[in-house]
Amino acid sequence: MADRSLGSGNPTSHNHQDKSGLGENKNASCSFSIESILGMEQKKDGTPAAKPHRPWVDKWNNLGEDCNPRLRIPAMSYAVPLFHASNYPDVEERVLKCENYFAVNERLSYKRELSWYRGRRPRTAFTRKQIELLENVFRVNSYPGIDVREELAQKLDLDEDRIQIWFQNRRAKMKRSHRESQFLVVKNAFPQNMIK
Amino acid sequence: MADRSLGSGNPTSHNHQDKSGLGENKNASCSFSIESILGMEQKKDGTPAAKPHRPWVDKWNNLGEDCNPRLRIPAMSYAVPLFHASNYPDVEERVLKCENYFAVNERLSYKRELSWYRGRRPRTAFTRKQIELLENVFRVNSYPGIDVREELAQKLDLDEDRIQIWFQNRRAKMKRSHRESQFLVVKNAFPQNMIK
DNA sequence: TTCTAATTTAATTGT
């Protein structure tokens, strides 16, 4: 049982980053040859030292000191139940705890195998109450200034950062749905066969 | 998610110049009063948020013509066979059965109640061949750019969207299985009682 | 039941 038919043969290193396409395989026919695929991979990772602003990494992992934060075992964080902890299935939670163990004890080992996004902030799960208030404020003002955000942060016991991101994402959502409803309006204003 | 099938323009111009925080209430306590809320335009849905990007609805429901497609009964097809008494909560299941019944017999009734069920894209069943190629590509590049995805889409006769989602889910799966295997490694490296 | 396609939304990156 538990046949994990897929998990076994997988290479574990991945350099992501292929935003720009770059997929020019000149070969005429249908070859996704290894070459062509590898050719498509961007070498964006010269280890760019690109974005070393991850306060929470150190905040939660404050034993290390001088090595590149992006190479550290970072967030353990979301490995440890401290941070959100609530809704993993049992197995996964044990897995996570264990990983954390290992990391704590052996730290600095297999960083390489660990994904590039290690440093990602654990996803915040807003409560119903929090969302409610945020939505109410959003209705009135979708561009709250710093003072309002700070106030909200305090009231909701969240970092001001989270508030800001929330409003950003919320605006994006609103924009999207507006765009889409406009699309429908336009679409319905035309005879069916004019729109494919 | 990328909604690239819609007008890529930026039809809605925002004057987002509100640094000052409009919604700022001078009142001491936490009042975001109804008045202040109603004072604004408020055209955004009060609740569960619309997600009106569902091109396939029309594609499969091309009998109607002038009514709003979002209000139509969409895919009856996959609504019909749902008399599987499986894992919906009782209430919802009854609702479904009922709605379906009416939908079949009365078509276009009970649109409102169907809404939560309606918008979902029918699950795509990939063929063995498709999976095979996708897996092969994934092995070399788990982050294919748009070009590669388009190429795959064409080759496999799928929407590019499906490809993108497939890779997303595949990455999640890989991550999961990596976690699990790490768990096993750690587990075997420690005395039993260290693992709860 | 397990696996996975599809959805929603928090977080990241680059401009």
Added chain:
DNA sequence: ACAATTAAATTAGT
């Protein structure tokens, strides 16, 4: 700040 994308967490179909 926005646009586009990714990952995390869910929902739900087979």
